[in-house]
Amino acid sequence: MSQIIYKIAPEALWREAERKGRFTSAPIDIADGFIHFSTAGQVRETAAKHFAEQTDLLLIAIDAARLGNALKYEVSRGGALFPHLYAELDLDAVLWVKPLPLGAGGHEFPTLEGE
Incomplete structure (x- = not known):
C-alpha cells in the first residue's frame, strides 16, 4: 500500500488545525x-462524491508510516x-498542503505520488 495518503479539508478547518498544532477531525470524521x-487512487473519487462543487478546499499529503x-x-466504498x-493527526506527518x-470539470488535482 502507498505510504502517502491524502486528506481533503476545507481551508478554514485546516488553518485552524495549523493554529492548534493538530488536526482533530472534520464533521464526517467525528460522526464516524x-x-x-484516501490513497492516490481513491482521492479523486472521494472529491467527486463528498466534495462536489465545494470551493476553498485543500489537499493534504500525509506520510502514512508516521501514523x-x-x-x-x-473496507469501505x-x-x-x-x-x-x-487518533488525532499529528501535523509532523504532513508532507505538503x-x-x-x-x-x-471538477477539482483540479496536482500530480500525486502513488498513482
Missing part, C-alpha cells in the same frame, strides 16, 4: 469515529480498503 483519508498503529486500512486514523481548486 475516525479521520478519513503508527492508529492507522487502519478498512465498493469493497476497497481505505485508510482510517483512530496544496490548494484543490474547482474547475469546469
Whole structure:
C-alpha cells in the first residue's frame, strides 16, 4: 500500500488545525469515529462524491508510516480498503498542503505520488 495518503479539508478547518498544532477531525470524521483519508487512487473519487462543487478546499499529503498503529486500512466504498486514523493527526506527518481548486470539470488535482 502507498505510504502517502491524502486528506481533503476545507481551508478554514485546516488553518485552524495549523493554529492548534493538530488536526482533530472534520464533521464526517467525528460522526464516524475516525479521520478519513484516501490513497492516490481513491482521492479523486472521494472529491467527486463528498466534495462536489465545494470551493476553498485543500489537499493534504500525509506520510502514512508516521501514523503508527492508529492507522487502519478498512473496507469501505465498493469493497476497497481505505485508510482510517483512530487518533488525532499529528501535523509532523504532513508532507505538503496544496490548494484543490474547482474547475469546469471538477477539482483540479496536482500530480500525486502513488498513482
